[in-house]
Amino acid sequence: MTTPSTPDFSPVLRIGPQELATTDVVPLLRRYGLLPALVKELVIDQATAAVALTPEQATQAVDQFLQLNQITSPEQRQNFLNQRGLSEADLAFLGERAQKLQQYKLDTWGPKVESYFLQRKSHLDRVLYSLIRTREAGLAQELFFRIQDDGQPFADLARQYSEGQEAQTGGLIGPVELSVPHPALSRILTISQPGQLWPPTRVGEWFVVVRLEKFLPARLDDATRQRLTDELFNTWLLEQVQTALNDNASAETE
Template sequence: MSTTLQIDNRTITAEELVSLLTHYQIIPQVICESIIDRAIATIECTPEETAAACAEFSQQRQLASDTELQTWLWHYGLDQTQVERLATRRLRIDKFKQQMWGHRLESYFLKRKDQLDQIIYSVIQVENRDMASELFFRIHEGEQSFAEVARLYSQGPVGGVIGPIEFGKLPVGLREFLYTRPIGEVQPPVAFGESQIIVRVERVIPATLDETMRERLLQEQFAAWFDAQVEQLPDPDKIWMGASRN
């Protein structure tokens, strides 16, 4: 196993690595990965999973033979056990997420569903209350279409159509207002910030707990767990991580 690292024309010794990690501000990443490594230390993969992960690992690094792999391991100071842990790390993190939160993912989804549902809505935004009332009247009486009024007068998007966008990504006041509006009905002007808006809900798209959503919600909970771990770090480490509130 090599005790030096050759990068381009530079040879880096083991003794230099710590100062380099500090100099290049990689210490926060080391702390992050150490937190995760402790969490997944007892998570194991099957021999088949390990073999598949190692094969993918070698393919990504264009290591076509065992000789090339062994040369690569020597160059970076790793052994076979270490490379297996490295190759399966992503899979072991996924297994950790499933172990921790997979059994209660449906209840978490239902709790979040109001924010995950998507909406498509049309909006006309003007500064003047009287103008907003006049424009609403024109639309309501069929004198002009919503899209035409939006194109001619609105300060917002051309055509006035926004979405699909998740309810949770909307400003709180607008989200609460839109969530209870009937689909297809033009709403009278309401104040929003310093403007007046006329809105019409075009479509609501309910969120579903498909595979993509499952992965997203698992990652949300993993991120919350990770933030909680950072809060428990000693103050010097938290300062490195930019998490200190002092």
């Protein structure tokens, strides 16, 4: 058991025989790598403090929180609280907090999404393509000519000769965003026209024969808008957390 060093020692947490004082908490959070997570939540609290919800929005926010956590009965609700050591007030806070955070994201980064989308669009565009890869340059060249000159089906040759998982799908990959394939392969697909077959190209340890099947340009729909808003928010949040951690580390060494 921790022995109090001053008469006014008042433990804030008891775990078995151990009593923790306020001054113990931050060092323990740092030791177990939990301090960044706490700082992150505190940054969010500060950012959303000024966001106000109507009573109707607050009630709806709690209902959405319960649905998200698959809590559909009073018993599940009580178990959820008990397992996390929460009160009903805590539950209301968490539900409202999620709604406030979403509103804060929209108010702060919503106006910036369109320009950010234009910056990111080349990585968000998707492609459907066929691929054969082999470590043998001569085989890759032969397969290319069998497709281009002899008209043999790409899918049949991919199933027989391709050495990657794409053999199981007849060489077909996607749709995937252009940021997913190897950079060298992405460059080829970016300048391709649908149906264009490329001669064997060295990509890492492989020789690949690739054909673009379909190009699917990214659209700023609701799902993409939410994704980009989250990206902007998360970038900002990481910066805020790191700044706070650095500032506290500097203060401790002074």
